[in-house]
Structure formats: C-alpha cells, structure tokens
Amino acid sequence: MKNKNDIKETLSHLDIFKNCDKQTYNTVTAGAVTQIFEKGKILFVQEEQAERYYMMISGWVKLFRETLDGAQAVIDILPKSSIFGEMSIFNDDLYPYSAEIVDNAHVISLPLATLKSEINKNGTLTMNMLRHVARHNNKQGKEIEHLALQSAPQRIGCFLLRLIDQEKSGAATLHLPYDKTLIAARLGMQPETFSRALRKLRDATDIDISGATITIENVKNLENYACMNCSSGFPCKDLKKIA
C-alpha cells in the first residue's frame, strides 16, 4: 500500500509533470488515489464521460475500441509507468477508448478536471502536455506504417525488438508479457496467424522459442528481418522511448 507521499513521488517521474513548480504539481496531484484491480476489471468504456485519468504502477491494461458489429480493435497494451485516459480533455471529455485490466494491476488515478484547468494556467505543464501528445503522435504514425507495410512475422519481430531493453549486440533473452492471444490482437492479427508467423520468424532469424520465453542470439539479424521495410531506419527507435 502506498501512502500519499509515495504516490506523489511516483507521479513526479511522469513526463507530463517534469519541471513543474511545486504549487502546480500539488494542485494537479491532489485527488490522486491508488487502487488495485484484478484481471478483467473494466476501468472505463469508450464515449463515457471522462472524470479521471490513470497511471499504471504495475500490471498491464488493454486499451481498445469496439465497433458496431462487436469486433474489437486493440489500440495498445500498456505496461507500468504509462498513463492513459488523459487525452480525454481534448475529446470533449469523453474517453476515446475503453480500458480493461489484463493482468492484476496497481494503478493511480487522478481527476481530469484539475489537470485541465491547470493546463490553462501553467506554461510548463502545457509544454509538457504538448511534448507528450506530440510523441504519441509519432508513435501512432509508425503504427500506421507498420500495419500497412509489414508482414505478420515482421510485426512480431518489431514487437520483440521493442521489448529488448539493453542495446547489447550479443544475445538477449526475454519472455512475453501477457498472453499470446493478446499480443496477436495488439498486432492486429488472429491468434492462429500469430502462432504461424512466430514460427516463420524463428525460421528466418534463428531466434529460439520455448513457451513464453524467447532467446535472441543475434539481435542484428532480427533487426534486418523485421525492419527491412520500415521507414524509420533500424531499431524503430522512437517507438521504444514512448510509454
């Protein structure tokens, strides 16, 4: 359990609060509360009146939209230290997507109203929001490109590359975060396609797969394969930086 000071400490690392003066910071974080949610919990649904925005401390959330015929588009699956729901202030105060916890999670939520009113008053905060939104923009741009130009195995490769932390030239081991069906949805493909595409990727790049654990001996190899028809040069650099 976190107390008030812990919460403030955690929040202070967020991009959008960088360099903010004490006063503003205190105002904006005033209504913060932490909560624990289990897998399956729906935090909010799209088009609902937006009251609060959220920050992940641990666990994973799925952001998605549903179409009239019931199909679901997974927009993103966010790890810890990501924030979401904050874009509602530019969307007539309606959530632009739904959010569901997909792995037991610890989150902080904050009121949108104070953020919104402070943005109108405080220059630094506004600049931070601007930078934040602009980055998000870049990320989405890449996403569009990937959907249009990459094959299923390449999209998986790109996804794996973004999971690798260190920039080591040698081998890397990682294990997949949430379940494979979800990853498939995140990458816009069917579970079956994911399974087959992963095998194809293995055959093409000498990565090793055992269950949810993947070992990549030669990262460069994977980069060559995955980033071949991506415009942003090799390691999709911009995508990794962004929460």
Added chain:
Amino acid sequence: MKNKNDIKETLSHLDIFKNCDKQTYNTVTAGAVTQIFEKGKILFVQEEQAERYYMMISGWVKLFRETLDGAQAVIDILPKSSIFGEMSIFNDDLYPYSAEIVDNAHVISLPLATLKSEINKNGTLTMNMLRHVARHNNKQGKEIEHLALQSAPQRIGCFLLRLIDQEKSGAATLHLPYDKTLIAARLGMQPETFSRALRKLRDATDIDISGATITIENVKNLENYACMNCSSGFPCKDLKKIA
C-alpha cells in the same frame, strides 16, 4: 499574387493562431512568403533539417514516407487551408515525412524557428498547438482502426462520406479531387484494387459512378455499408472536422 496583408489575413484563420495577441501573431508570421508550385515539386524530404512549415492556399500536397526497400506509404493528401511540416519541432527539427505537390498549388511557408521560440513564451499559442496536435492524434487513431478493420470497399465508402459537405439526407453529387491512383495510395491499396473495390461498393450501395463524378442517392445507405465496423458511430464525424 498576395501581398503581405493578404497573407496575414489568410493565416489568421488557422486554428493554431486563434485568439493569439497581435504581438505574438506578428512575430510568428513575420517570415511568411507565398509561392506557387507545379505538380511534382518536392517541398522537402523526410529526415531533412526542418526550416519552414507550410500552409496550402490552393491545390493538393501529398505527404509520404519511403522505406528502405523503396516502397512508399502515403500518409495523407491535404487540401487547402491545411498546414504541414509544423510537427517537426517535436521531431528533433527533422521533417517526419516528405511532401510533394500533386496539383499545381499556391502555398505560404513560415519559419519554424520563430514558432518554436514563441511557443515557449506564449500561453495561448501553446494551448492552440496542444489542441491542434491532440486533434491530429484522434484522426490518426481512427486511421489505424480503419486500416485494421475495414475492407477496401468500406475504406472507399468512408473516404466518399468525408467528401460530402452538406448533411442532407437526400442525394449528393461529388467529384473525386485528385486522380484515382492517388486516392488508392492514400487509402493504402493498389490502383487495381481500388477500381474493383469501387465497383463492389457501387453494387452494394447503389451509388452512381461516371468517371470522376459520383452520385449518391441514398447517403444513409452508404453510411450503413461503410461504417458498419467502425467504432466511431456513423459519419466518422471526427475525421471530417480536421484539416
């Protein structure tokens, strides 16, 4: 030919300059010049050092990115009163895409440097940029959804709906702006696919096609077909609002 006052007048309608004080406005628009370009003119290429941003007065520009293997992804094709290149200030001052005139055009260009420095000083301008970027975000989000969930005929239908100005329930006539090959690229499909998909759309929705002129007797019909698996309800409302 526009003189200095005409230019300022034109620019004052831009979203990003809304409500700005005289002082700021004059500073930011100081280096504005208008130019006329012919079809085929490349204004700038991706990753190039960004010095200026642009506003279309007439004609069309194509924004695109090229991948390592030479494939081209058309990001957007913008009509008059759109601005572009301005996002470079959040992209390390490099243009995030290339821009090519696709129809003889009249444009105003402005220096990025002043915009950037003013944004740091002026609250209203910053807020405007923020709103601008946030809208762009919404638009891109929809774009991703469309790529993932809509069929080729549906994407064309959606494109047509966005071209219809009036919200009349009856018939609507419109003619396609730039050539069909470009529309196909904009929608992420091959020209052949476009041609076939357009026929399929015609068969499904009773629209009438003769050359570049399209008559839609029953708009609701088209909406039903095109927006069926789109999450943003019927007439893709948000997309239309944005330049």
Added chain:
DNA sequence: CGAGGGTTTGAAGTGCATCAAATAGTGTGG
C-alpha cells in the same frame, strides 16, 4: 484425474497484390 482455457495444427476460403494486357482518356503536333 478431469475441466477449461490457451496454443498449435490442418484444411479451406477470402481479400488483396501482382503480373499482364486491353481499353479509355488526354494532350500533342501535324
């Protein structure tokens, strides 16, 4: 051990891309 969800595999279908060629349109110079 047995139930149930996640994952893989197989077979068949669909949609879009690609290659190739015919056709329609457009602008040119004679």
Added chain:
DNA sequence: CCACACTATTTGATGCACTTCAAACCCTCG
C-alpha cells in the same frame, strides 16, 4: 480535326497472406 503518344483506368488470371472453421494438443488448476 485527326492521328499519335502517353497515361490513367479497367479487366483477367494467378499467387500469397491472412482469416476462418475445426480439431488436436497442452498446461494449469481445482
């Protein structure tokens, strides 16, 4: 005004990638 050249658009045939439907296989957990 016509013939030619050139480009846009359409049409056909074929192939590949991903989806869909179905069934088997795991694996975990009660």
